[in-house]
Amino acid sequence: MLAVRAGGGFGLGLAFFLIVVVLVPFGVGPEASVLTRIAPGILWVAALLAALLSLDRIFALDFEDGSLPLLATSPLPLEGVALVKGVAHWVTTGLPLTLAAPALGFLLNLAPSAYVWLFLSLLLGTPALSMIGTFGAALTVGLRRGGLLMSLLVLPLYVPTLIFGAEAVRLGSDGLDPITPLAMLAGITLGSFALLPFAASAALRVNLR
């Protein structure tokens, strides 16, 4: 199931992430101290939007070609399907973003002490983004042009993840201890993976009825 996700979805989020990070200095000016200060927030917001970009692909293609009902009737429970879809989305967007983010930190003059925390916070936080997005995609799968609605539904759900993620990097770049927000981030991710597959599969069942 992981392997079948071929096509343009893979590079799109990464390219978007790169473009946003490259464009920001043009917008706010090249002053190094300003960039250092806003880098944690910009990197996290860009990663979040890049993850959002590819969410509607999670179920839409399967819904259109009719393989979603097949998945629903397969021996694997639908909760498991939702979980695997979330993991697959993370592997194709969250993981590349996490790996690319430190390199893009150089462009934004990120403080040297923050690199390891940027990497760790994205590693802990982006799975939650994927799983919450899977739930949003499951809610709107039956709708034509559900993309905008899905963004509206998913963005408020992303707020806690964004706050703790960006806060961890900011504390790290100020030389403070970022363990508390990292622990909260890990908690959100674990909680999402434990509970949201049930909500997502409930939504899928309603949409397939």
Place this chain on the structure above:
Amino acid sequence: MSIWEYANPKKFMTTTTPMVPWVMGLAGLLMAGGLAWGFFATPDDYRQGSTVKIIYLHVPAALMAINAWFMMLVTSLIWLVRRHHVSALAARAAAPVGIVMTLIALITGAIWGQPMWGTWWAWDPRLTSFLILFLFYLGYIALWEAIEDPDTAADLTSVLCIVGSVFAVLSRYAVNFWNQGLHQGTSVPVATGERTVADVFFYPLLVCMVGFGLLFLGLVLIRTQTEIRARRMRALEARMRR
């Protein structure tokens, strides 16, 4: 005699129709009385001047904005567990009332904040969580509107309401962590019973709170009845086409 009898739409209609004028009349009376009392019969605060009087709109609206979401959560759970259509329609009816209450709280807060804090908007935890609550309401209403089949819409919005409640609480703690903020703590803590509002301001506020609560109840009843009638009309139209 059980509360579930009112899940029957006919029973609900016959019980609530005579209630509505009383509830709305009492709400109007209490709100008019409370607001008039608050605006004209209380002294100006010695530091805040007359701006303190916006409390009679701001606090009850904020209270009902949160309680409306809580009511939607309860009715959503009842719909998912017991499949009572009135429950789902009540949740649908409460959402626009709740979003208006949220807007009133945000706008009156901005009007008060301009002279007091010197700014219309600050990224303070309470203000930010209300903005997030506003977005949750917006998404919930949009999802209701986007789906044509009423049962599908009720199911999906119920799931969204439950998940959204968890994340709304989470956001509240997250923004607290993120910024310590300007907004004062609650003036009327229920748990400890110690309030920071003087009696002369508190009693009219209490009247306004009860008035807003009744207004919310009345509006939700009217809107639920409208939804039930609209659904009956659709059913009749569908029967005529056959």
